[in-house]
Each structure stands twice: as C-alpha cells, then as structure tokens.
Amino acid sequence: MHPRMFHWAYGRRGRGSDCCNLHDVSYPHHHFHSGEEPGGGFGVRRPLRFLAWKLGLAEPQVSEFAAILNDLKTERAQAAVDDRRSLTALADAAAGESFDQARADVARQLRLQSAERLQGAVVQALSRMHALLDQEQRSRLAFLLRSGTLVM
Numbered sequence: 001m002h003p004r005m006f007h008w009a010y011g012r013r014g015r016g017s018d019c020c021n022l023h024d025v026s027y028p029h030h031h032f033h034s035g036e037e038p039g040g041g042f043g044v045r046r047p048l049r050f051l052a053w054k055l056g057l058a059e060p061q062v063s064e065f066a067a068i069l070n071d072l073k074t075e076r077a078q079a080a081v082d083d084r085r086s087l088t089a090l091a092d093a094a095a096g097e098s099f100d101q102a103r104a105d106v107a108r109q110l111r112l113q114s115a116e117r118l119q120g121a122v123v124q125a126l127s128r129m130h131a132l133l134d135q136e137q138r139s140r141l142a143f144l145l146r147s148g149t150l151v152m
Contacts, residue, residue, distance in 0.1 A: 047069055047150075048062070048065055048066055048069055050150075051065055051141075051150070052065070054140060054144060054149075055133065055137045055140050055141060056137065056140075057137070061132050061133070064128075064132050065129065065132070068125050068128050068129060069125075071121070071125065072121055072122065072125045072152075075117065075118055075121035076118065078114075078117075079114045079115070079117070079118045082110055082111070082113075082114035083111070083114065085107075085110060086107040086108075086110045086111045086114075087107075089103050089104070089106055089107035089110065090103075090104060090107045093107065122152050125152070126152065129141065
C-alpha cells in the first residue's frame, strides 16, 4: 500500500464489514471492535509469549504459565457472563411500572460475587507464578506489574 493511502485506509475503520480487511496493511496498527478491550485484560496482546520473553522462562515454566493463564482466561470469561446476567437483571428491574429493588439487589450480589471470584483467581494465579519463578524472574514480574506493562 502506498504511504499516502494509510490515512484513507485507517479512516475507513469501523465503517461496515471492511474494517477487518485492513489487517494485511504493512503499517502496524491496532483497533478494537465494540465490546472488546485492548489487551484482553492482560495489558499485552500475547501474554504467554510476552511473559516468556520478558521473564526468560524455561520450557517447563512456559507450559505451567500456559495452564495458569488459561485458568485465568476461563475465570475472566465467566465474569463476563455474570456481568451480562447482572445487566439483564438491572434492565428487568427498571422495566416495570415500579423499580424492582429485589431484582436490583440480586444483580448487585451477582456482580460482587463475580468480582470477588475474579480477584481471588488473579491472586491465586500470581501465587502459582511466584512459585515457578526464581528470584531474578520474580523481580522482573514485579517490575512489569508496577510499571503497568502487565495488567492483571
């Protein structure tokens, strides 16, 4: 693609179905569709590959990290399902003649339980990662978390 065409191509993002056809453009770009979060919640596009590179993981560590990140991904997906359920319950609470406080309380409880479960899974994942790493790798992981390079 000619360099003067990038502005035109990127200006078409989000217009119709040709949005995703721009991935063959040789210029690096990032875009997200509605409902997607940048980084998928981890702060990086490929968390396992990124962590293996930044922490200098050995092959057995990489396979364990893959299992840890898979468990965390599953828990995040369940939290997204719970969030949609709570939104539905809140919409139902607001849809009637009068506000249904009981249904809104159920939605609130669902959100609280989901957030607690997700945060517990993050702490457990960090604990499992910590057990696999040596001291230098732990300090690199701590730096990635403190600097905001890795978001959990």
